[in-house]
Amino acid sequence: QVQLVESGGGHVQAGGSLRLSCAASSLDFSKYTLAWFRQAPGKQYEFVAGINWRDNTANYADFVKGRFIISNDNNKNTVYLEMSSLKPEDTAVYFCAARFLGSFSMSSYDYRYWGQGTQVTVSS
Numbered sequence: 001q002v003q004l005v006e007s008g009g010g011h012v013q014a015g016g017s018l019r020l021s022c023a024a025s026s027l028d029f030s031k032y033t034l035a036w037f038r039q040a041p042g043k044q045y046e047f048v049a050g051i052n053w054r055d056n057t058a059n060y061a062d063f064v065k066g067r068f069i070i071s072n073d074n075n076k077n078t079v080y081l082e083m084s085s086l087k088p089e090d091t092a093v094y095f096c097a098a099r100f101l102g103s104f105s106m107s108s109y110d111y112r113y114w115g116q117g118t119q120v121t122v123s124s
Helices: none
Strands: 003-007 010-013 018-025 032-039 046-051 058-060 068-073 078-083 092-100 118-123
Touching (some): 018 092, 032 068, 032 078, 046 068, 046 078
Parallel strands (some): 010 118
Antiparallel strands (some): 032 046, 068 078
16 A cells, blocks of 8 residues: 655744655555645645656646755655745645656646645744
8 A cells, every 4th residue: 555654844944944755655656646735724735846757857836946846766765845945935734645647737636645744834
C-alpha cells in the first residue's frame, strides 16, 4: 500500500526558508505524479508544485514560481519542496500527494494518495 510521510515543517520568519520532505513507500516514481498541496484554515486544497511522471518536469503554481523548487530522489523514494523567501500567506498545512499515471493535474480531486501533512507557519 502506498504511504506518504511528510516532514520538515516549522515556524519561520518572513523571508526565511524551509525544506519539506515526503518519503514514499510502495510507489514507483516512474508511474506516479508527485505533488505538493497546501491548505490554509478554512480554505480548500491549493496546488503548489508537482513533478510529472511522463517526463519528470516540474510545474508550479504562479504564486510560488521563483521561490519554491520541487525535486525528487528516486534512490531515496523521496520528493522535496525547497521553500525560500517565505511570506506569511504561505502559512498552511502542506501535503504530499501522488497520482497514478494519467495526465498531469493540479486538482486535488485527481490525487488518490495523501500524506498526513506538515504545518508551515510564517510570521511577519
